[in-house]
Amino acid sequence: MSAPDRGRVFLSPPDVGELERSYVMAAIDSNWVAPMGPDVEAFEAELAAVAGRRCAVAVSSGTAGLHLSLLASGVGPGDRVAVSTFTFAATANAIVYTGAEPVFVDSSASSWNLDPALLADALEAGRRTGRPIRAVVAVDLYGQTCDYDAIAALCEEFDTAFISDAAEALGAHYRDRPAGSAGRAAVFSFNGNKIITTSGGGVIVTDDEAIARRVTYLATQAREATPHYEHVEVGFNYRLSNLLAAFGRGQIADLTKKVQARRRVNVRYREQLADLPVRFAPVPSWSTPNCWLTCLTIDDDCAATPELVRLALEEVDIESRPLWKPMHQQPVYKEFDAVLNGVSDALFARGLCLPSGSAMSADTQQRVIDVVRRVVR
Numbered sequence: 469m470s471a472p473d474r475g476r477v478f479l480s481p482p483d484v485g486e487l488e489r490s491y492v493m494a495a496i497d498s499n500w501v502a503p504m505g506p507d508v509e510a511f512e513a514e515l516a517a518v519a520g521r522r523c524a525v526a527v528s529s530g531t532a533g534l535h536l537s538l539l540a541s542g543v544g545p546g547d548r549v550a551v552s553t554f555t556f557a558a559t560a561n562a563i564v565y566t567g568a569e570p571v572f573v574d575s576s577a578s579s580w581n582l583d584p585a586l587l588a589d590a591l592e593a594g595r596r597t598g599r600p601i602r603a604v605v606a607v608d609l610y611g612q613t614c615d616y617d618a619i620a621a622l623c624e625e626f627d628t629a630f631i632s633d634a635a636e637a638l639g640a641h642y643r644d645r646p647a648g649s650a651g652r653a654a655v656f657s658f659n660g661n662k663i664i665t666t667s668g669g670g671v672i673v674t675d676d677e678a679i680a681r682r683v684t685y686l687a688t689q690a691r692e693a694t695p696h697y698e699h700v701e702v703g704f705n706y707r708l709s710n711l712l713a714a715f716g717r718g719q720i721a722d723l724t725k726k727v728q729a730r731r732r733v734n735v736r737y738r739e740q741l742a743d744l745p746v747r748f749a750p751v752p753s754w755s756t757p758n759c760w761l762t763c764l765t766i767d768d769d770c771a772a773t774p775e776l777v778r779l780a781l782e783e784v785d786i787e788s789r790p791l792w793k794p795m796h797q798q799p800v801y802k803e804f805d806a807v808l809n810g811v812s813d814a815l816f817a818r819g820l821c822l823p824s825g826s827a828m829s830a831d832t833q834q835r836v837i838d839v840v841r842r843v844v845r
């Protein structure tokens with residue numbers, strides 16, 4: 469059923485099979501189309517198993533999942549939350565939704581993810597100045613986990629909640645543990661460009677039943693358990709519909725295949741661009757990435773810029789994208805505190821994400837490779 473190789477080549481398009489159709493049709497035939505239902509429960513159980521967690525709560529987006537995880541960890545107005553600066557805006561936005569303020573922390577050059585040494589500096593500075601960090605949101609970037617053990621140890625030392633933004637990392641591993649297994653709560657996204665999609669959706673996974681109960685309550689308009697509608701708190705309409713959960717069940721059944729396909733794409737890029745002045749995202753010894761996106765930087769002394777490559781690809785209808793523009797450089801966030809080392813600035817200046825879809829054929833990938841080779845010499 470997948471036909472993503474027709475026409476434009478997208479960075480990370482949905483990869484849909486027959487199973488999604490049959491799950492969705494079964495949900496329609498049984499009239500379980502309204503919010504909640506057996507597919508939500510089954511999808512949650514499947515997600516908890518993939519993340520090695522006791523509980524999972526499916527929600528309408530990864531952003532909603534981060535928002536609720538922060539609220540359930542007691543984060544609110546006036547709090548300070550340390551967060552990876554090298555990420556998508558949703559990570560920082562969720563912090564601001566709670567009334568807290570982000571403190572941006574730069575990446576380590578050896579993983580591109582949150583640098584534990586800089587995080588320690590931020591936590592110590594917060595303690596010293598009487599403005600402690602209430603929570604840490606650490607991102608698993610481009611399908612590679614951050615250094616879970618180092619970050620968890622710091623959060624324990626500073627009595628700070630660790631929330632894991634694993635939006636891009638379903639199916640990756642940290643040592644022998646799955647992505648999403650770290651922190652008080654972890655969040656995956658099922659946005660259309662992720663390794664599996666529900667068109668839009670997300671999930672919070674946790675081992676803490678109290679957190680699972682709290683996020684479920686907040687996600688369903690904070691309804692009290694009374695026959696009439698009783699509310700003692702302001703809630704949100706953040707639950708995933710049964711129809712989308714049914715679709716997600718079809719997607720997750722093929723997660724292993726999708727990860728393997730993305731890894732093959734990654735290996736082909738690494739092999740076929742190995743002689744060029746480019747560097748691929750580093751993979752630390754503790755990491756087994758899902759290779760959601762294959763990303764590279766072009767060496768400073770090379771005349772070709774990422775933008776020249778992007779434009780050359782665009783000319784033949786192939787999508788590519790600069791690496792994340794760090795949050796501390798974003799107009800909306802530039803006034804907030806930041807602990808920086810120049811790594812994310814350099815990655816943004818010289819980096820590019822290449823088409824990495826799990827259904828991309830070797831022929832299509834060869835077209836991408838040929839363009840990159842023509843521009844970067």
Ligand SMILES: Cc1ncc(COP(=O)(O)O)c(C=O)c1O
Pocket residue numbers: 528529530531532555556558559607633635636656657658659668669670
């Ligand atoms: C790192 C990161 N965090 C959060 C999100 C937000 O997820 P969603 O789009 O499902 O709200 C995304 C992706 O969209 C992401 O890449």
